[in-house]
Amino acid sequence: MPGNEFAGVVDQVGPGVTGVAPGSEVLGFSRLHAYAEYIVVPAADVAPKPAKVPWEVAGGMTAGVQTAELALDGLRVTAGETLLVHGAAGSVGTAAVQIARRRGATVIGTAREVNHDHLREVGAIPVAYGEGLFDRVRELAPGGIDAGLDGAGGHALEVSIELVEDRTRIVTLVEHGKAAELGVQVVQGERTAERLGRYAALYAAGEFAFPVRRAYRLEEAADAHREIETGHGRGKVVLTL
Structure with missing residues (x-):
């Protein structure tokens, strides 16, 4: 959803706040309020x-x-x-590939062929969308698929259900309305500054990739949304001031 994440310089802190000072550079999260020059958030929702x-x-x-x-x-x-x-070249997919690889899993990622080199770079085995997807994945994983992360919906989710024996080990990021009926999961849990800071540190150390597809000025937000709605592209679309 828009306006749920941000980065900037701390302007002021409230009484009793420790660990964050004016002038600190931070990144953090909110709920719908980050399309702005200034934002007020709890100190617990930012990381250096x-x-x-x-x-x-x-x-x-x-x-x-x-x-x-x-x-x-x-x-x-x-x-x-x-x-x-599914949707492995997007921002969530790219992160998921790397996190799963860090945990020792093998990852097969679906994406358009133009993004297959990117998937190889972050550690996934790429496979193209479209007709015959089930057979292509089966060929790449004759031992079976243990879990599925669906960032595409539709046919991709159907293929996941065919391939993964335990439907509780499928998470969809797209088909929320169908999840309960199909017996698959949606994302559960709370965002934390600790998690965000951990991956920012990994990025800074060169151990984690997070591609930005394009940066738009805030006044170009409508154009940014039009690009996102195409459903194609590698990495994150962001707004800048």
């Missing part, structure tokens, strides 16, 4: 921005990494398992 994390990355990071890790926690992905990620 490492100097090596560009502002565009910092501003868009929280939704990708928080959603991905919460989803993989719900899926109980562990070392030696195989995870299928």
Whole structure:
């Protein structure tokens, strides 16, 4: 949803706030209020921005990494398992691929062919969308798929249900209205500054990738939404001031 994440410089702090001071560079999360020059949030909802994390990355990071890790926690992905990620070139998908690989899982990621090199770079085995997807995934994973993260919906979710024996090990980011009926999960859990800070630090250390597709000025927000609605592209679309 729009306006749920941000990065910036602390202007003021309230009484009794410790650990965050005016002038600090931070990244954080909110609920719908971040389309603004100034935002008021609890100190517990921000993490320090490492100097090596560009502002565009910092501003868009929280939704990708928080959603991905919460989803993989719900899926109980562990070392030696195989995870299928639909929409793997997007911000959540790219994060999920890397987090699952850090946990020792094999990841098969669906995306348009133009994004297959990107998926290889972050550790996934790429596979194209479309007719025959079930057979292509089966060929890549003859031992079966243990869990699925659906960032595409529709046919992709149907394929996940066919491939994953335990439907509680499928999370959809798209088909919320059908999840209960199909017996699959949606993302559960709360965002935390600790999680956000951890991945910002990994990015700064060169151990985690978070691509930004394009940065728009705040006054160009409508154009940013039009790009997102195409359903295509690699990485995050962000707004800057």
